[in-house]
Amino acid sequence: MPEKTYLQAISDGLRQEMRRDQRVFVLGEDVGVYGGAFKVTLGFQEEFGPWRVIDMPLSETAIVAGATGCALMGLRPVAEMQFADFVSCAWDHLVTVAAKQRYRAGTPIPIVLRLPSGGGFSGGPFHSQNPESTFAHIPGLKIVCPATPEDAKGLLVSAIEDPNPVLFFEHKHLYRRIKGEVPDERYATPLGKARVHRPGDDVTVVTWGAMVYTAQSAAEKLEADGVSVEVLDLRTLIPWDREAVLASARRTSKVLVLHEDTKTGGFGAEIAATIAEEAFEHLDGPVRRIAAPDAPVPFSPPLEKAYIPQVDDVVAGLRALAAY
Amino acid sequence: MAVREAEPVGSLQEVKDAGLDREDLLGIYRNMLITRGVEERGHILYKQGKIPGSFYTGRGNEASAVGVATAMGADDVGCPLQRDMGVHITRGVEPWRIFAQYMGRVDGPTHGRDGNVHLGDANLGLHAMVSHLPAMLPVAVGMGLAFRIREERRVAVAWCGEGASARGDAHEGMNLAGVRRLPVVFVIDNNQWAYSTPTYLEYAVEHLADRAAAYGFDGVVVDGTDVLAVYREARRAIEKAREGGGPTLIESLTLRMEGHAVHDDAFYVPREMFEEWARRDPIERYRTWLRDNASMSDDEEDEITAGVKRLLHESIERAEASPLPDPATLLDGVFAEQDELETPHHK
Numbered sequence: 001m002p003e004k005t006y007l008q009a010i011s012d013g014l015r016q017e018m019r020r021d022q023r024v025f026v027l028g029e030d031v032g033v034y035g036g037a038f039k040v041t042l043g044f045q046e047e048f049g050p051w052r053v054i055d056m057p058l059s060e061t062a063i064v065a066g067a068t069g070c071a072l073m074g075l076r077p078v079a080e081m082q083f084a085d086f087v088s089c090a091w092d093h094l095v096t097v098a099a100k101q102r103y104r105a106g107t108p109i110p111i112v113l114r115l116p117s118g119g120g121f122s123g124g125p126f127h128s129q130n131p132e133s134t135f136a137h138i139p140g141l142k143i144v145c146p147a148t149p150e151d152a153k154g155l156l157v158s159a160i161e162d163p164n165p166v167l168f169f170e171h172k173h174l175y176r177r178i179k180g181e182v183p184d185e186r187y188a189t190p191l192g193k194a195r196v197h198r199p200g201d202d203v204t205v206v207t208w209g210a211m212v213y214t215a216q217s218a219a220e221k222l223e224a225d226g227v228s229v230e231v232l233d234l235r236t237l238i239p240w241d242r243e244a245v246l247a248s249a250r251r252t253s254k255v256l257v258l259h260e261d262t263k264t265g266g267f268g269a270e271i272a273a274t275i276a277e278e279a280f281e282h283l284d285g286p287v288r289r290i291a292a293p294d295a296p297v298p299f300s301p302p303l304e305k306a307y308i309p310q311v312d313d314v315v316a317g318l319r320a321l322a323a324y
Numbered sequence: 325m326a327v328r329e330a331e332p333v334g335s336l337q338e339v340k341d342a343g344l345d346r347e348d349l350l351g352i353y354r355n356m357l358i359t360r361g362v363e364e365r366g367h368i369l370y371k372q373g374k375i376p377g378s379f380y381t382g383r384g385n386e387a388s389a390v391g392v393a394t395a396m397g398a399d400d401v402g403c404p405l406q407r408d409m410g411v412h413i414t415r416g417v418e419p420w421r422i423f424a425q426y427m428g429r430v431d432g433p434t435h436g437r438d439g440n441v442h443l444g445d446a447n448l449g450l451h452a453m454v455s456h457l458p459a460m461l462p463v464a465v466g467m468g469l470a471f472r473i474r475e476e477r478r479v480a481v482a483w484c485g486e487g488a489s490a491r492g493d494a495h496e497g498m499n500l501a502g503v504r505r506l507p508v509v510f511v512i513d514n515n516q517w518a519y520s521t522p523t524y525l526e527y528a529v530e531h532l533a534d535r536a537a538a539y540g541f542d543g544v545v546v547d548g549t550d551v552l553a554v555y556r557e558a559r560r561a562i563e564k565a566r567e568g569g570g571p572t573l574i575e576s577l578t579l580r581m582e583g584h585a586v587h588d589d590a591f592y593v594p595r596e597m598f599e600e601w602a603r604r605d606p607i608e609r610y611r612t613w614l615r616d617n618a619s620m621s622d623d624e625e626d627e628i629t630a631g632v633k634r635l636l637h638e639s640i641e642r643a644e645a646s647p648l649p650d651p652a653t654l655l656d657g658v659f660a661e662q663d664e665l666e667t668p669h670h671k
Contacts, residue, residue, distance in 0.1 A: 025473060051473045057503055062462050062496035069466020069480070072451060073401070075473065092493075096456050097463060104438035105452040108660030139658050163660040 001181040006174040009149035009182045010114075011040045013156040014078060016186055018048055021076060024160055027054040027063060028080030028114075037082045038116055038175055060089035067111045068098050068165075076160060077111050084117035084169060085129045098165040099140030108163040112156070118210055118260055119308055120173040125296035128304075130209070130261040135167050136237050136270070142166040142191060143237040147212035149180040151235055154189025161188060171210040178213070194241035196248075200230035203321055204248040206271055207258040208234040211309065215258055218314035227322045237267050242274060249275050253284040254321050260308055263291035285324035290317045328544045333552035336617045342556045344394075349618050350628065352394055352551055356386040356607050357632045359410040362419050365636050366426050370586055374644070375426045377439045382407030384549070384581035385513055387606030390414050391554025392481060392511055392574075395562050401449035401467050402481035403460035405488070406441045407513055407580065415448045419635060423643030431646035437657075458484030461510070462497030468506035468565075479507045479565045481558075486575075487518020489532055498573070502539035505570035509561045510536075512573065513548065515580035520592045536573035548576035549606040552613070578606075 004012065017024045025048070026041055032055040035042025045053040056063050060081065067077035081087050087094070098109045119128030135141050142164050146152040152170065159166040197212050198219055205215040212233045219229035232248050234240055249255045255275055257268035272287040290309050298304050333339060339349065363381040370379040382389065389410030396402065396415070404411035412422060417433065425432030425443045433443040434452065444452035451467075453460050464482035471478045484494060489512050501508045512532050516523050529535060536543030546557045554576055561572035579601035583590040590598075614620035 054469075054473075057496075057499055059496040059500060061493055062465065062500040065459070065462030065493070065497065066466035066469050066500060069463040069468070070470040070473070071466075072446070072463070073467050073470035075470050092456055092459060093462070096454050097459050100454070101452075102660045102664075103657050104434050104442070105444055105446075106434070106657070107446050107451065108664045110660075110665060142659075161662070163662055163665045 001183055003179050004149050004182040005176050006149045006152050006170075006178045007038065007040060007176055009153040010156055010170060011042070012182065013153035014040070015044065015047070017157060017160045018044070018052065020186070023074065023076040024078060025052040025054065025075060026078045026080065027056050027067060029056055029058055029063075029082050031055060031080055036080055038172065040080070040114070060086050061093055064090035064093040064113065065097065067113075068093060068101070068109055071109045071111045072107055078114060078160060079111060080114045081116070083127045084115035084131060085126050087113065087115060087131065094135065094141065094165065095138050099138050102164065103140060109165050110163045112159045112166045112168055115167055115169045116172045117169045118171040118173050119297050119304060120210070122299055122301055122304060123297070124299040128297040130169070130259070132167070132169055132237055133261055133265060133267045136267050140165065141238060143169065144191060144235070145169045145171070145208040145237060146235060147174070147197070147209055147233050149178060149182045151189055151195070153182050154187050155191065155235065157186065157188040158191050162191065169209065173210045189235070191236045192239035192241055193235065194244035195233045195235055196230065197233040198229070198231040200228040200252070202228045202252055203254045203256060203318055204230045204232055204252045205256050205258055205314070205318070206232050206234060206245055206248075208237065209260060211258045211260050214309060214311055214314055217311040218318055221311070221315050222318050222322070225319065225322070227318065229318060240271075245271060246275065246279050249279045250282040253282055254324065255283070256288045256290060256314070256317050256321055258290045258309060258314060260292060262294050263289060264294050266291050285321055288317055288321055290314055328542070330544055330546040330553050330557050332547060332550050333556060339552055342552070342559060344555070346618055348394070349614060350620065350624065352390055352555075353610060353614055354628050354632060355390045355410060355414045356551065356610065357628065358413045358419060358635065359386045359390060360607060361632055361636045362413070362422055363409055365640060366423065367586060369423070369426065369640070376428055379426070379586040380406045380441055380584070381582050381586070382409050384578050384601065384606065385515060386410050387551035387610065388511070388513055388548035388554050388576040388578055391551040392558040395555050395558035396481060397479070397562070399449070400479045400481065400562065401451065401464070403451050403453060403464040403483060405453050405457060405460070405483045405485060405513070407485065407515060408483055409441060411483075412443065412450060415445075415450055417443070417445050417448060417450065418639070420639035420642040423640050424646045427643055428648060429643060429646035430649050431643070436649040457488035458482075458491060458494050462493050462500070465497040465501045465506060465508050468501060468508035469504065471507050472504065477566050479509060479562045481509045481511060481562070483511045483513065485518065486512055486514040486516070486523060486526055486532055487521065490526055498535070498539045498571070501571040502541050505568070507565040508571045509558065509565055510571060510573040511558070512575045513578060514575050515578045517580050517590075517593060519584040519588070531575055533573050533575035539571070541571045541573065543573040543575065545575045545577060548578035549604045549609055551606060551610050
């Protein structure tokens, strides 16, 4: 199997779907000749032409609303936000129109919104956010947060196939740093199924996106202490794999939820509350959360490092939990 | 691309040249009567407590809505807003289903999921509005984009009011349509009051249609109480868009003859303004034209009026017979299933 970066995997999955299904097309800012801010669609316009790789004006509302209109007419748009942060400009359209359209009007909206998210590169308060929990609260939207190249491709295929609006959070920090084996052939990774990134018996870390790797490094350090840590990669937040999380919680009896988004109202709170409701009697300690503090993402490297959960933070959290 | 003020429509011959035969003309009259009738009856049902929520009417806008919808082709699509009941009627949404919608019954187009005039029927090319006006305007532009991508000879009509035209959604939609010369017709129903806000506090250009120049397409102002003039301008714009000529912005000037919704008595509108526009009532105006120019007889008129009355009566009865939704279905359809994408409008 060929090794690909996370970015190549997304690019390959998208190209494959566009070749397979004439209804699939992309739209966004600078996605054409330039290939998108991160070059996911580089070369696409040459292959598919300017009406399937559509350069849009700087108009997030028009991008999301336009994709919605195209979806209503039977197309399968994949829209790119240059940065996930900018989806705020199109919030109304996602939440007011796309999310509610099936429920109230009976018409499905099969759109995918690609959202380069996450920090770690001094992008500052407007280029580094992980706004997934904002949308997890809106019924009608699906939320995907792949961590590996293989998942990035397979989940993108599922997102494009899905008849609902899907927010596809691509972590920018993983784009070119993470490589992995990615099958060349087409495959779809189902939404709503977690993946055991690293099996373990004593403590469970539930996480997703770039934090999967932070959890993995922390788990490796705990191994020296004789603590076996399971890293469960949620892969999708809506729908999320409650059964896998609860099963792991019941088995290890201790759970740490880790995410890069801010803590208050973050998706980790939903997971912790669900474990408390459904598996309380199986727990040998409190469900702990490690997340970013409730602040905008800062620019300066030491501040950003203090903001994004680090391996040492997770190690400390796991040790405390293991000793509880 | 200076804005053009449309001339009123004169003779029967002129109308025939614009593509309407006598039967069409009487059909337009009937649709306008049904439009007003649905809203008048709905208002009564609301006061009787049979319609929950609120109730919005478009009295004064019947000519504008029916005129534009009459000009649309069968495969064209649109996103009408809350004063555009005439669009639904003209496209064939049955009044009993509209009453069922108002009453929150299962046979309404949204099956009780949404209320009042937030309705559409994808099979009739109409897509339901949302309250955040004009959020559906850039969605309609997206429909035009889909037609352009697939090179289909179809046109999308995007409606909004003069108040809604102030929002960024209108700008982004119109700009995109202009840049890509998409087959979209924008209709601004300028009914002169955005809730209680008059036009001079809403925009600083002389005509809203002036804005079209900023997006690189044509604008036209039409008297929205003249159904045939509206029809003619809409048809021109739709056919131009169909032929690849790009968008047009039609500003249709009317007066909202009632409050923003039934709870609003419109005390802020000068009485003389209502009196002036009452003399230009679009239905009365068209009735006179039909009698003077198309020799509509007393018998014909009586037959149409009686037919509309009967239709409304039967429609209300049928709507009232429709059940209220089962609470057990509350969570159905939050997410679409895979096979729903094989519906006709999705192919």
